[in-house]
Amino acid sequence: MKSARNTTAKTEIQELIASSSVALSHSEIQKSLEGLCDRVTIYRVLERLLEEGFIHKIVNVDGVVKYAGCHSCSAKHSHNHIHFSCQKCKSVTCLDDVEPSFKLPKNYKVSEMNFTLSGLCPQCS
Amino acid sequence: MKSARNTTAKTEIQELIASSSVALSHSEIQKSLEGLCDRVTIYRVLERLLEEGFIHKIVNVDGVVKYAGCHSCSAKHSHNHIHFSCQKCKSVTCLDDVEPSFKLPKNYKVSEMNFTLSGLCPQCS
DNA sequence: TATTTAATGCAACAATGTTGCAAAAGTAAT
DNA sequence: ATTACTTTTGCAACATTGTTGCATTAAATA
Ligand SMILES: [Mn+2]
Ligand SMILES: [Mn+2]
Ligand SMILES: [Zn+2]
Ligand SMILES: [Zn+2]
Numbered sequence: 001m002k003s004a005r006n007t008t009a010k011t012e013i014q015e016l017i018a019s020s021s022v023a024l025s026h027s028e029i030q031k032s033l034e035g036l037c038d039r040v041t042i043y044r045v046l047e048r049l050l051e052e053g054f055i056h057k058i059v060n061v062d063g064v065v066k067y068a069g070c071h072s073c074s075a076k077h078s079h080n081h082i083h084f085s086c087q088k089c090k091s092v093t094c095l096d097d098v099e100p101s102f103k104l105p106k107n108y109k110v111s112e113m114n115f116t117l118s119g120l121c122p123q124c125s
Numbered sequence: 126m127k128s129a130r131n132t133t134a135k136t137e138i139q140e141l142i143a144s145s146s147v148a149l150s151h152s153e154i155q156k157s158l159e160g161l162c163d164r165v166t167i168y169r170v171l172e173r174l175l176e177e178g179f180i181h182k183i184v185n186v187d188g189v190v191k192y193a194g195c196h197s198c199s200a201k202h203s204h205n206h207i208h209f210s211c212q213k214c215k216s217v218t219c220l221d222d223v224e225p226s227f228k229l230p231k232n233y234k235v236s237e238m239n240f241t242l243s244g245l246c247p248q249c250s
Numbered sequence: 251t252a253t254t255t256a257a258t259g260c261a262a263c264a265a266t267g268t269t270g271c272a273a274a275a276g277t278a279a280t
Numbered sequence: 281a282t283t284a285c286t287t288t289t290g291c292a293a294c295a296t297t298g299t300t301g302c303a304t305t306a307a308a309t310a
Pocket of ligand 1: 058093094
């Protein structure tokens, strides 16, 4: 039985993501932390926060990986919402209320979805 | 006025992607070509094929970039179809006929979409 | 305070993608 | 076929992102 520990790195990163209105990348987090901890530690903390269900991971259309806080998921992650990626300000936002619908051919079994729209966000349009 | 040239590398890569039922990654293409050309050349050929509208790029949920032939787009790319990523056989397939619908908040201007579902493909389920 | 072990820092590595530049190859005119 | 022009290629060098092993540090609990 492994028990998680509250470290400054974990606390800082968790609060950073929780208080951000947009999803953050590893490098953005690193800049914000200003040398508080090592690069590798950030990766490992993010991994832990993912496992613990505090954050979720978003692979943007340009390949950039971002992290955002979880709102409506408790035990299991359930992210069937759309993400919006602004081509101008590069922000990635969770549109928690927007759930897409579609009709899939038979014999496909879905367990996860990743929907991202690109364009201009309200601030940039 | 720059005029494109038909090279063996370009022809081979184009045919490889066109004849594949699933999307291919750079490394998969490189393996198939068996040293026909340099790593960098493959990147540059893919870039050209994208610009010329022969293929489209897919960033999978696991971050792996794949390329697939374009079917219904002529001048401009228009990819509003869903991609399916099999967690078992790792194949990425274009579901050209499946178009999702959703209701976006005001003031968001969409110019591109990237929808990927993960789970088990018909062969693996 | 002492013990336990999770978490960190550091170095080293791997994968993926980019850039500059000289050499090679495709295209069209001669 | 040869020439001239320009695209394309190969190679080396580099950047970014992410991973792993291992010794050290530091939480949590007794
Ligand atoms: Mn989200
Ligand atoms: Mn497709
Ligand atoms: Zn914006
Ligand atoms: Zn499969």
